Amino acid sequence: MDSLKLPAWLSAMNFDGSRALTAPLLIVMILAMMVLPLPAFVLDIFFSFNIALAVIVLLTSFYTVKPLDFMVFPTVLLVSTMLRLSLNVASTRVVLTEGHTGPDAAGKVIEAFGHFLIGGNYAVGIVVFVILTIINFTVVTKGAGRIAEVGARFALDAMPGKQMAIDADLNAGLIQEQEARRRRTEVAQEAEFYGAMDGASKYVRGDAIAGIMVTVINIVGGLVVGMAQHDLDFAAALKNYTLLAIGDGLVAQIPSLIISTAAGIVVSRVASDKNIGDQLVGQLFAKPQVLNVTAVIIGGMGIIPGMPHFAFLFFAALLGGGAYLLKEQANKVVPEVVPEPVVAPPAESEEATWQDVLPVDTLGLEVGYRLIPLVDKAQGGELLKRIKGIRKKFAQDIGFLSPPVHIRDNLELKPSSYTISLKGVEMGAGEAFPGQYLAINPGMVSGTLEGRATIDPAFGLPAVWVDANNRENAQSMGYTVVDAGTVVATHLNHLITTHAAELLGRNEVQQLLDFVSKDAPKLVEDLVPKLLPFSSFQKILQNLLVEGIHIRDLRSILETLSENILQTQDINELTSLVRVALGRAIVQQLFPGTNELSVMALDTHLERLLMQALQTGGPDGVGFEPGLADTIVSQTEQASRHQEQMGLTPVLVVPAALRLLLARFLRRALPQLRVLAHTEIPESKIIKVTSLVGGQ
Template identity: 75%
Template sequence: MNPLDRLRMPPWLAGRVDSLGMNRAASKSLAAPILIIMLLAMMVLPLPAFILDLFFSFNIALSIIVLLTSLYTVKPLDFMAFPTVLLVSTMLRLALNVASTRVVLTEGHTGTAAAGKVIEAFGHFLIGGNYTVGIVVFIILTIINFTVVTKGAGRIAEVGARFALDAMPGKQMAIDADLNAGLIGEAEARKRRSEVSMEAEFYGAMDGASKYVRGDAIAGILVTVINIVGGLLVGLIQHDMGFGEALKVYTLLAIGDGLVAQIPSLVISIAAGIVVSRVASEQDIGTQVIGQLFAKPQVLYITGGIIGGMGLIPGMPNLVFLLLAGVLIGSGYLMSKRDRAGGGATPAPGTPAAEAAAASAAAAATAPPEQEEASWQDILPVDTLGLEVGYRLIPLVDKTQGGELLKRIKGIRKKFAQEVGFLAPPVHIRDNLELKPSAYRIALKGVEVGAGEAFNGQFLAINPGMASGALPGLVTEDPAFGLPAVWIDAGLRDQAQNMGYTVVDAGTVVATHLNHLITTHASELLGRAEVQALLDHLGKESPKLVEDLVPKMLSLSTLQKVLQNLLAEGVHIRDMRSIIETLAEHTAHTQDPNELTALVRISLGRAIVQQLFPTGGELSVMTLDNRLERLLMQALAASGPDGAGIEPGLADTIAQQAQQAAAQQEALGVTPVLLVPGPLRTLLSRFLRRALPQLKVLSHAEIPETKTIRVTALVGAQ
C-alpha cells in the first residue's frame, strides 16, 4: 500500500489494515509447522476413509501443479522452493502409505471400499480388478520411476551441483570484471553474486532431495509387499477368509494404494528431471522445444517422405503412416510459405550469408556521393575518441541486431565520470571495410592508440594466472592487459569457467579495452572545454570560489596543465573544491604548473593513498637508499627539475632495481609504490613512468600522519 494513502486513512482504519497485514504474515509463517504436525498425525492417528480420499486427491493435484510449474519456469532459480516441495510431497506420500496401510489391514475384510473410494477406483478401473495386471503395472511404474526418471534426474543434479560449485570463482571474477569495466552497477553486481550462490545451493539441494525420491520408490515397493503379505495373514487368521478371497481383496487394496502413491511420485520425478535438465534461456520449456524441434521445413519434408515410404510397404498400417506423412509434409509447406511471405528467413549471425549481407549494407552506407567542388565543409573535425570496427563486428554496434556495445560504452563513460571526475568525450563509432572482418581500432584524436580482434559469437577465455588446463581455440592475448587468452566456442563456456578462466563475450572485450585506454589517456582527454565545464559545474555550488581564481589569479591554461599533470599520474580530480582552494592559496607565490601540481598533490594526499591502498592502515612501499638519495639530490641541484644531469649508467641501474622491487611488491599483492623526498618526486615520476607505468611515486609530504609505513625494498642498496 502507498504510504501516502495510509496517512490519509483514519487512525482506526490504518490500525485495522496493519493488523490484517500482520495476521496474513503470521498465517503464512504457521503453514510449515502445521503441515509437519499434520504429517506426523497421519502416521500416528487412524484416519477415516473420507479423509484418506481427500488427502490422496490433494496429493495428485499437488503433483500436477508441480509438473506444470516446472514446465513454465524459465530458469531453475524461478522455482527455488522445488527441493523443499519435493521433500514435503515425498513425506506426504509416505504418511499416506502408513495411514492407508493401517486402514487396509484393519478394515480390508469388509470389502474393497474399506480404504476409500480413491484406492478402490485405482484398484478396479485402472487395472480392471485383476490383481495380476495390477502387480505388473505397479512394478513397471516403479521401475520407470526408480531406474530411469529418478536416477537420471539425481545424476544430472549431482553433476550440476559439482559444476556450479566449480564455476563459482570464474563467475564471480566475470562479475567483478563487468563491475570494474562499468558495464554493471554495484546493485546489479550484488544481485548477480547472489544468483550465483543461490544456483549452487539449488543444485546441491536438488542432489540431496533426489535421494528422498529414490527412497520413496523403494519404500513404495516394500509397503505394497507388506500390505499383501500382512493382509493375507490378517484375512486368513483373524477374519477366517478363504485364501482366494483374501488374496483378491488385499492384493487389490495394496496395489490400488501403491498406484495412488506411485503415479504422483512419477509425476513429481518427471518435474524434477525437467527442472534440472533444461538449459537456461528466456523461454519456457514448451516454447523452447516447439520452436527448435519444428523450426526447419526441410526436416519435416524428409521425415514425411520417410514415413510415407514406410506406409507404402505391404502389411504396414498404411492409412496411419500415410496420414501422418501428409500432416508432416503439409506443415513443412505451410512453414515455407510463411517464410516466403515474410521476406525470407533472416540469416543466422556468424554465417557467411549474414556476413555478406552486413558487408553489402556497410558498403552501401559508405558509397561516396557524386563529386562536388571542394568547400570548407569538407574539412571535418577530428573525433577525440573513435572506434572503428570490421563488418563482422557491426552487429555489436547495431541496435537493430541486438548489439549491446553502445549501452556498455554509455556505462563506461558514466563510470569514468563518477570515478575520475570529468566527462569523457563521446565515442564516435563507424565501420571500416579496410580492417579485417573481426578487427577493431580505437583512435585518440585521429591517431590509433589500440587495436585488436574480437570474434562475434565466440567467447574470450582469459587466464588470470590460476587456470588449470588448456582449451581448444585461437590462442591470443587479452587486448586490454596482455593476459594469455583463448577464443573459444560458446559450447565451451561452462567448461572454461570450471577450469578457472574468466570468460567474456566479444562486446565485453572491446568495451574493456576501450575503458582501459580511456583511463590511461585521461590527461589527453581533458581539454579546455572540459576544464571550463568543470568550473561551470563547480560554480553552481561555489560561484565566488571559482570567480576569484579563474581568470583573476590563474589562467585557464595553467589550471588545465595542473589537472593534466594529476591525471597523467593516475590521480582522480573528483575533489575539485580542494584543488581550487589549494590553487587559490598558493597561486600568488608561483604560477609554475609543476610546483602547483606538487602542492595540490599534498592536499589530496589522503585521497591518493586511499586510491592506492584501499584497506589497512599500513603502507607497504619501496624507498631509496640513503647514498642514492643524496646523489640524486646533488644531480637535481646541478641540472634542474628535468633531470638531464643524471648519468646514463646510474639511470639504467635505477630503472632495473626499481623494476625488480616493483615485481616483488606485485608478488605480495600490493600496488608498487616508491616513497621519495618531495624534491625528487617529480623527477623520478617522469623518469620511471615510461618504463614502469604501474609504479606510483609518492612524496613523504603526501602520506597522512595516521598511516604506518613499512619498507619492503630499497632501490640502490647494491
C-alpha cells in the same frame, strides 16, 4: 443500522496472511494423517489431490525459463514425499483393518488402480509395480540426483567468477549498485538451489524404498490378519490384500515417478530465455535435413519383410512431410533487398570553402556493420546506455566530464571490428561478436574452452569467444564471461581513464573553474589568471592526471597554488606541492582501508647514485649511465612483480627530489607502477618496506 464489526484478530487477517498459513496447515495435516484413522472417502480425496499435485509440478517444470523460477521446488519435493508416505501409512491402516471386506475397503482410487490398471491380476500388478519402482529409483531419481550434485558443485565453483564479473560491471559503471546487489543475490540463490536439490533428491530415493517396504508389509500383514483374525482362506486373503497392496503402491508410485521426472527436467535444462517445450520443438524438429534422413531410414525399415509396414511407413511419410513444410517455410523468407544507390549526374566542380574542413572528434568510436545494432538507438542500442554510464562514472571518479563519444559506422572495417580514436588518432581496436561471449582467463581457471582464441582488448589477458550455450560452462571453470557490448564498453572505459590528461582541454578546465567559482568565487578570481596563467593551471592538472591522480578536490588544489604561487612559478614544483596537499587522497586511492602501506624502496647506495645523477642531469634524467638505467628498470620490474604476486599494489616510495625523475623514467617500462615521495604520505600511515630496488 450499525455495520457488523468483526473481531480485531479476524479483521487483521488478509489474503496474504491466510496464504502464509497454508504451508504450516499442510504440514500439520500430513503429520496428522500418520496418527489419525481416515475413512475411505477421505483417502480418495487425498489420493486424487496427490496425483493432481504431481501433474501441476510436472507442468510447472515444463514452463519455467530458468531453475530459479521454481526456487521452491526442493521444498515441494519434501512436502510431496511426506504426503505420499502419510497416505501410505493411512491406507495401510485401512487395508489391514478393513481389507477382508473386499477390494473397495481402502477407497475407490486404490480399487481402480488395482482393477483397471492391472486387470485384477495380482501377479501382473506385482510385475508392473516392481518395474515402476525400478524405473523411478534407479533411472529417474538417481540421474536427477547426480545432475543436481554436479550442478551444485559447478554452481559453487562458478561463484567467484560470477562475482568478479558483477564487480567489473559495477566498477565500469555499466550497472548500478541496486542491479549489482540483485545479481549477487541471484548468484547465491542459484548455488543454494542446486545444493538444496542435491539433498532433496535423497527424499525421493527414500520414498521409492519406503514404497517397496510398505507394499511387502501390506501383503504379508494382510495375509496374517485375514487368515488369523477374519478366518479367510489363503486364496481369498491373497487376492484381497495383494490387490489392495499393489493398488496402494501404484497410486503412490505414479505421482512419485511424475515428480521425479519434473525434478530431472528442472536440474537438467540449460538456462535459456525459452521454456523446455519451445526448446524441444525448436531444436529437435527444426532441421529438415535431419527429418529427411530419418524418414529414409524409417521408410527402409518399413519395407523389410516381417516388419509392421503401416507403422513405419506412416511415420516415414509424417517425417518427410514435416521436412517439406520446413523447407517451404524457409523459402518464403524474403531476403532483404538493398536498393542500389542512385548515381547522381556529376555536378560542376565548386570552389573549396571552410565548410569542407571537418573538425576532428575528441573521442570517436567506429564500428563494423555487424556491430551497428549495439549503437543503433532504434534497435535497442545497449552500448549507448553503457557509454552514458561510463561518462558518468568517469566524472565521479576523475573529477571532470569527458567529451562526448562520437559514434559512426565504417564499412571499411571488418564486420565485427571496432576502433577507438582520440583526437583523430586510433588509440585502440578490437573485435566483438554479438550473440557470443568473451570468456577472459583471470589466471585461475580450471580448464580450457573451445572457441575463437583472442586477447582481451582492454587488459591484454588471454580470452576465448564462446557461444551462448557454453557460457555457464565457462563461468563454472572460473572464467570472467562478458558479452560483446561489455567488451567494447570496458575497452573504451580503460582508454579514456588512461588518457584522461589528454581529454582535459581548455574548455573542460574553464568549466571546472566556473563550477568552483559558484562556491568560492574569490579563490578563483585571485589566482587564475591574475597570478597563475590559465595554461599553467591546465598543465598542473594534466600532470596529476598523467600519474593517475584524480582532480575531484579542485578547491584544495586551488588553495595550495594560491599559497605557493608567490614563491615559485615552476610548474613541476607547483605540481609536487599539490601532490603533498593531496597526499591523503593519493594514499587512500592506492591503499584503501588500511593504515599499513606495503611499498618498495630504494637501496641507500642506489639512492646516492641517483641523487648524483639528478645534480648532473636534471629532472629529465640526462646523465644516467646505460648500465645503471638497465639495472633500475630490471630490478624495479622484478620488485613490482613480487608485489603483485603478494596481492599488493606496486608502489615505490622515494625522496621528494627523486620522485619526478623516477616517475618519468619508469612510466614507459612500468605503466602500472606508482612512485610516491616520502612527503606525500600522511604521518598517520605506517610504512612497511617489502622489497628493495638496487639491494642485490
